[in-house]
Amino acid sequence: MSRHSHQSIRESIRRRLTSGEWLPGALMPGETEIAAEFGCARSTVNRALRGLAQEGLIERKRRAGTRILELPVRRAHFDLSLIRQEVESMGSTYLPQVVLREIVPPPKRIAERLKLEPSEPLLHLETVHLASSHPHAFEDRWVNIDAAPGILDAPLDKISVNEWLIREVPYSSGDVIFAAQNAGPREAKALNTLPGDALFTIDRATWFNDVYVTAVKLFYPPGHELRTTL
Amino acid sequence: MSRHSHQSIRESIRRRLTSGEWLPGALMPGETEIAAEFGCARSTVNRALRGLAQEGLIERKRRAGTRILELPVRRAHFDLSLIRQEVESMGSTYLPQVVLREIVPPPKRIAERLKLEPSEPLLHLETVHLASSHPHAFEDRWVNIDAAPGILDAPLDKISVNEWLIREVPYSSGDVIFAAQNAGPREAKALNTLPGDALFTIDRATWFNDVYVTAVKLFYPPGHELRTTL
DNA sequence: CAGTGGTCTAGACCACGGT
C-alpha cells in the first residue's frame, strides 16, 4: 500500500495501456483519483504521467484531462557524438586529416544555409577522418571566422575542427539533416570508394546566439549505419 | 524575489554555462545553495537541474554533486510518424499500393533480424507508398503471423500495414537503423528512379513482449531528407 | 465558470558513493 515511487506508478499505468485495460482515445481518471487509488500524493502521480506524456503515450491538457493517444508516437533519439569518440569506441585509432584548407567566399548554397553574405570569406576545410588509417568519414566544412576567431590558430592536425569548436563555442544550437547521396569523384577519392556509391550524409548548421558558426556535411562510406532504439 | 519557476531557473543556469561563468568540468554549487540564492524551494532547483541533465549539459551524482560536462552531448530526436501522416502533412493524397503479397519462409537475413526460425513462413509484403500518385517510399516488410494473426484479413489497400499494426499491436519496442543504399532494379522500378541512385533507408525491427512482430525496410528516393533540430 | 493539470513549497527520509 505504501511505498509507491513515481516509476512504479508509471510502469503500472503503462501496463494498463499495453494490456488494453485503458483504451486508445479514452480519457484516463484524473490525477487525484489515481493518487487515491495508489494511496500516494498527487504530485507523485503527476510526475509519472508527465513521463508517459513525454514518451508519447498520452496527451495531457488542462481542464480536458489526460487522454490515451490513438497512435502512440514513436520517438527516436540518439547522441551526436564526436567522430573521434565514434571511432575510438570501435577500438580504432582516430586521426583527422585535413586535405583542403582555404579562406574563400562560400558558394551560394552555403551562404544561404548560414544566412551570411556570399561575399564574406569563410574558412573552408575538407577533412578525412581516419579510423586506424581507413577512411571513416569525409567532412566538408565552412566556418564563420568572425564567430570563432581563434580557429585560424588551432592545431587542426591533432584535434578535429568540430571538437575545437565544441570546446571553444559550446552550447550552441543547430539543425541536422540526414540524407543519402551518390558519391562524386571528390568524395569517392577521399573515402576510397567508387563514384556513384550511395553515401550516408549528415548535414548540419550550427549557430550560437543567432550568429551562424559553421555548416558541415559529413559523408559516410557505403555500409555505414546509424542505429538507435525506440 | 519570489515567483521563480523551474523553467526560469533552468534558463538562468543555462546562461551561466553558455556565458562561461561556470566552466566545463567544474562542480556546481549544491541544490540547497542554489535554492537559497534564488530564494525558492530546493525541489524547484532539483527539477531545473534534472532538466539540464536530461539535455546532456550537466551530470549529476549523489554525494559527488553536479558537474558541468566537458563536452556537452548533442541529442537529436525526431518522431517517426506514419508515412500517411508524412504524406498528408505535405498536402498530398496518400495511397498505399501493395505490389507483392506472399507467405513464404524468410531469407536468412530477415530470420536473424527477427530471431525466428528460417523455416517458419512469414507474411511478406512489398508496398509502394504513393503521394498524390508519385512514389514517396518503397517498403519491404515481413510480418510474424503468429504475433499478429488478424493481419491476414486486414484491408491493406486502404490502411497501411504499419498503421494496422500500430493500432492492433500498440506500444511495442523496436530498433531503427538509418543508412544509404544504391537502388537495385526492384527499388528503382518501384520508386520510378534509376538503378544505382542513392536511396535513404530506414530499417526497423519491432517486438512486443519479447515476440518479434515485424521487420521493415523503407527506401526513399533521391533527395529525401530527414530533418531535426538539436 | 468550474474542474483539470501545472507548479511551488517546506519539510522529511533515504540511497548512494566519495573520502
Next chain:
DNA sequence: CCGTGGTCTAGACCACTGT
C-alpha cells in the same frame, strides 16, 4: 561516515480551457 542528490508528501494557488 556523512554530504549530496533522489524522492515523497500534504497542501496551496494558479492557468488554461471545455462547457
